[in-house]
Amino acid sequence: MAGLVKKFLASASVVAGMSAVFGAPALAVSITSATVTGDHVIYGYDPVQGDLDPGVGTALEALNGPGNVELSGQLGSPYVVDLMNPTTLEVLFDDGSDVTFRSMTWNDWTADLNGDGSGYDFFLQWYNEGISTAGSGLEDFGSSQGAYEAGFAxxxxxxxxxxxxxxxxxxxxxxxxxxxxxxxxxxxxxxxNHSSGFNFSEVVAVERDGLLLGYVYKFGGPDELATVFDDDPEGSHEGLYNFTITSGGGILSESIPEPSTLLGLMAVGGLVAATKRKSQK
Known part of the structure; x- marks a missing residue:
């Protein structure tokens, strides 16, 4: 099944999945700086070992090469992310424009974005898509009401x-x-093919000019495999998921949901409402 990308806009509470072509641009604009504020790990290329190592190089070098910048991450444990204080990565281009990538906060996951007073709006969108997407590793949480509530907790x-x-x-x-x-x-x-069985990207908040464009992620297999790996034995970063922010502010992905995915989302609608009501008690 094709991977699934979603954008949840705080202003409209709308999630959109669209297809796009991801490729090397003509007349590309160069990055002039990449500034990280907050806890982070830079995975840079080690030409001697031929792999990615933490603490090697700069954020700018990582974004221009095979490396990556982990926002709010710390070495040693996946359970140390600061959900109260996000890390930001501001990227400036030589045409004077910029874009900011931000780690997720507890408020991002649990806020009442659609104004119905129940909260957990983005989390429920993410969760329902995960259990409805073949290959995500979350499908079993959608097998019954009990499994759904256990996954929610x-x-x-x-x-x-x-x-x-x-x-x-x-x-x-x-x-x-x-x-x-x-x-x-x-x-x-x-x-x-992570050791946990999960098969999806993490979630990033994308901002421009101080405004949230959306929360970006994708379920299912990656768009491509990394050619250079870090030394994580669990396979946390071996898949690459591709996205495009259009000049108009929309966020696109190479993949679109198949009809069966959309039907699955409709089928769990009753579970969504029941769980949201229960979480308020």
């Missing part, structure tokens, strides 16, 4: 544990380019 930490959404809130941003037509293409280095 697991990812949001309602059982008193660290919320698992934290593991997907420290995105690895890679290969940022701006085309001559104003479109900005970028990649997220994410899971491919």
């Amino acid at each position: 697991f990812f949001t930490g309602q059982g008193g544990e660290y919320p698992e959404v934290g593991r997907f809130s420290d995105p690895n941003v890679a290969t940022v380019q701006k085309k001559g037509n104003g479109d900005i293409s970028f990649q997220l280095a994410g899971h491919n």
Whole structure:
């Protein structure tokens, strides 16, 4: 099944998946600087070992090469992401434009974006897409009402544990380019046959001029495999997921949902409402 990308806009509470071509641009605009504010790990290319190593090079070198910048990540544990204080990566181009990538916060996952007073709007959108996308590794959570509620508690930490959404809130941003037509293409280095069984990118918030363009992610297999790997034995960053920010502010992906995915989203609608009501009690 094709991978699935979604954009959740805070202003309209709308999620859109669209197809696009990701390729090397003609008359590309160059990056002049890449500034990271907050906890992060730079995975840079080590020409001696031929792999990616943490702490090698700069953010600018990583984005222009095979490396990536992990926002809010720290070495040693996936459970140390700061969900209260996001990390930002501001990329400036030589035409004077810029784009900012931000790690996810607890408020991003749980805010009442559609104004119905229930909260968890983005999380539920992400969760329902995950269980409805073949190959994501989340399908079993959609097998029954009990499994669905158990997954809700697991990812949001309602059982008193660290919320698992934290593991997907420290995105690895890679290969940022701006085309001559104003479109900005970028990649997220994410899971491919990860040891957990999960198969999707992490989530990144994309901002421009201080405004949120959307939360960007994709379920299912990656668009391409990385040619240079880091030394993570779990396979956290071996897949590359491709996205494009259009000059008009839309966010595109190479992949679109298949009809069966859309039907699956309709089928779990009742579970969404029931779980949201239960979470308020």
